[in-house]
Amino acid sequence: AQTVTQSQPEMSVQEAETVTLSCTYDTSENNYYLFWYKQPPSRQMILVIRQEAYKQQNATENRFSVNFQKAAKSFSLKISDSQLGDTAMYFCAFMKWDNDMRFGAGTRLTVKP
Amino acid sequence: GAVVSQHPSWVICKSGTSVKIECRSLDFQATTMFWYRQFPKQSLMLMATSNEGSKATYEQGVEKDKFLINHASLTLSTLTVTSAHPEDSSFYICSARGGYNQPQHFGDGTRLSIL
Numbered sequence: 001a002q003t004v005t006q007s008q009p010e011m012s013v014q015e016a017e018t019v020t021l022s023c024t025y026d027t028s029e030n031n032y033y034l035f036w037y038k039q040p041p042s043r044q045m046i047l048v049i050r051q052e053a054y055k056q057q058n059a060t061e062n063r064f065s066v067n068f069q070k071a072a073k074s075f076s077l078k079i080s081d082s083q084l085g086d087t088a089m090y091f092c093a094f095m096k097w098d099n100d101m102r103f104g105a106g107t108r109l110t111v112k113p
Numbered sequence: 114g115a116v117v118s119q120h121p122s123w124v125i126c127k128s129g130t131s132v133k134i135e136c137r138s139l140d141f142q143a144t145t146m147f148w149y150r151q152f153p154k155q156s157l158m159l160m161a162t163s164n165e166g167s168k169a170t171y172e173q174g175v176e177k178d179k180f181l182i183n184h185a186s187l188t189l190s191t192l193t194v195t196s197a198h199p200e201d202s203s204f205y206i207c208s209a210r211g212g213y214n215q216p217q218h219f220g221d222g223t224r225l226s227i228l
Contacts, residue, residue: 033214033216035216037219042221043151043204043206043221043222044219044221044222045157045206045208045219045222046219047216047218050216091156091157095216095217097213097214100147100159100162101147101159101208101217102159103156103157104156105155105156106155106156
């Protein structure tokens with residue numbers, strides 16, 4: 001079974017600074033997908049970024065980028081120029097081909113003014 | 114695009130009643146829908162996976178007779194919590210996927226409170 005580990009229950013960052021959230025996973029699969037979802041206090045799940053395992057290039061979406069290390073099974077999220085609206089729970093997720101998604105325990109990020 | 118609507122957003126009911134939660138994909142056809150449960154300050158736990166026109170696949174430990182799932186069309190799945198009790202109180206979230214290797218799009222969740 002695939003497991004997703006987020007070792008940082010809580011993190012904080014000053015507004016406009018950069019923060020990196022860690023995620024590791026365990027799988028024997030070669031083809032899979034990785035995601036970062038954001039869950040603000042409203043509890044809505046918002047897709048932040050996705051990465052296909054077969055792609056070597058790290059995915060980027062504006063201020064959000066990932067550091068995907070396939071051999072190390074690591075998938076960290078970097079948030080640049082942090083904004084107050086980035087305050088939320090962040091979940092790392094793993095999805096095998098045509099399968100369901102497994103989530104990490106989450107990291108609560110607080111952006112301080 | 115890829116909007117998923119979930120209703121109701123909040124329901125309070127007495128112990129012993131049944132509650133139905135709807136999950137609709139508004140602008141795409143969802144071949145697969147997922148139901149999650151989330152306790153406060155915890156992650157999403159998958160309860161079941163439903164494919165249109167077939168029986169849902171439940172995760173280990175989830176009572177299929179208590180959590181009835183129906184996925185009768187490509188745009189609608191329902192979760193019915195039968196004979197609900199206070200321990201069933203939780204936040205339930207659905208998601209829908211348009212096809213293989215597509216990300217899941219989530220509804221806004223339903224806060225269920227059983228008195």
